[in-house]
Amino acid sequence: MKQPDLFSLSRKEGFRRFADAPARQRPETLTRMQIRALGDDAAEDYHDSRHDWHANFGIVQTPQLDAIHEDLDQIVASNRQDGDRIRSAAVIDALPGLGKTTIANLFARTFHRQQMRRLPTVTAAGHERIPVFRVGLTSNTTLRTLNRMICEFYGHPATDRANAATLASHALDCVLSCETQLGVIDDIHFIDLDRRDGMAVSNHLKWLANELPVTFIYVGVGLAERRFFADGLTGKNVALAQTARRWTRLGVDPFRLDTDLGRRRWRSLLKATERRLVLAEHRPGMLVSLADYFFERTSGHIGSYFTLLMRGCYRAIRTGTEALTRDVLDAVRLDEASEQARRQLAAALAHGTLPSALGDAS
Template identity: 70%
Template sequence: MNGLYTLSRKEGWRRWTDAPARVRPEPLSKQQIRRLSQDAREEYDDARADWHANFGTIRTPQLAAIHDELDQIVATNRQDPDRVRGAAVIDALPGLGKTTIANTFARDVDRAQRRRHGPVTDEGHERLPVFRVGLTSRTTLRTLNRMICEFYGHPGTERASAAQLASWAVDCVLSCDTRIGVIDDLHFIDPHRRDGIEVANHLKWLANELPVTFLFAGVGLSERRLFAEGLTGDSAVMAQTARRWTRLELPPFTVADESGRRQWHSLLKSTERQLVLGAARPGMLTDLGDYLFARTGGHIGSFITLITRGCYKAIRTSAEELTHDLLDTIRIDEASETVRAQLEAAFTAGRLTSTPRKPAA
């Protein structure tokens, strides 16, 4: 897919949901790569860089578990319009894939709905089974309504009032037969600010008015007291809304027990199979299991960043494989770099290992 687009507009969302699976470049050996002409080599390397940055979502145990939970929530939200549907909220630390999980689940629902019911509603409107918006640090009641309307491409959103925008948002959702509303970055709602309380109240109103399942995602929502039951006064809406939300936690990978080590090992093997490097081999990543865990702390976002940048450098330097020395030249997010020394010390001292035990014969 060439060109820029955003998932916060229906055109971008449709482009993403309808995009065919990327074609994996043909694996070539180092000798075959060296025999390519300069133009062919540049084209091949560019295709590989694009592939490594977008080779698809790995179905980790964490992703599979939350997708199963979300499927259950959406499938059982069959209440009549006079009843409120429950919502789901993915609450996790940064870099664990909560946005990816929310988007990929919503994409699956979108595809299934249009495949079953067609691209047009019974009334002749475009069928949009999903709308998606991302909150900002200054999201207000009006901007939230405007973002929903802008997703659908509704004209005249700049000068309309908050009430008019809210009415248009309801019309868009109903006309397009929308089933899921994805609202990302929920942590930008501040329960201690008036704007935050107004947005929370509005989300409650939307849940009452719209026949959709809301899927929220955010960072540290519990710590921000968005689920607090002891709130009083204007903040009581947070506690009331939390009664309708199912909180889904997304933990990082761990190597503290055998189950965690097997999951980490499985991630490394799955990633290995996706890489297109001239000197790639089975065990290229699994042999570096301890090192990769120490570098990333088990956060899949940090892991994918390290692998993507490492592949780019391996191609650029003609190394064509990922090694300890090559990856050591790659810097990633500061959070991972900060805990690296502590984890490396634990692996060196034998207090941690990422290698699962071999099953008994």
């Protein structure tokens, strides 16, 4: 079994590997007869290469991804203020399973590649150029841990014993020395604004935005519902909140079947992904013919869709079916949210209260 390429995007070395990785090589699609002719060991290696491909075959350019990348590009490109000016930030705020983190990471990768193509790998002062830093928060993030995570991304040596203020100073030095222009902070919904330390971290994010000359992209779940844009304030105090004036909220919607455009987009997703499958019995149009079934199983959430696709491909190879049939996919268990919604969606599709994904297909 081939070992996965293990790295962390919360370290500069890992992010660089992610950003600089070449396109993965697609395995050849063999017929059943050709697979049988390989022999046991060669066939096992071939199957393993296909498992690896299906788990990592790349990103589909969905309308949601394209729209948010266009907004992010506009926000980042317009943030060219000098160091004495506050830059606006972007926040990707949506439900789980809609690709928020993937969207942010891909934008950061594109930005990294653009900067490294245009600028020297070493700054004028002789420091390593790092266009992007990225960290993910935890459920017990404090001022000190947030500052430490930023420092650890850069590999700063003095992170073990320093206090929060010293680490903040180190983080600023890293950003300035490496001429970083973009900072991605994921999972900010872990900040609990009802707790004193949570409010302190929220305020510290404002300090970072004031002091670090970078554009921030924050990623989180249900931030509007958590009063994040109101800084946790209520009543008349909401007018004093800074976040709502500084952050541009970008939402991510699931795929839908209740409009002609939504159904076309859903079919386009299936068409785009089925072209990448490496299965002996797969034929064009097989996924699209199951468009209603895939929606029933995933509720239009792209994270659940790709999980079903990857697990289904694995099962199709292991069982020798070599195609994504309904029987193969029925044997795949998905996330609990999708499983709970499945019966209701199936009934809506069966009774016509939810239009079929193939209803307006030409």
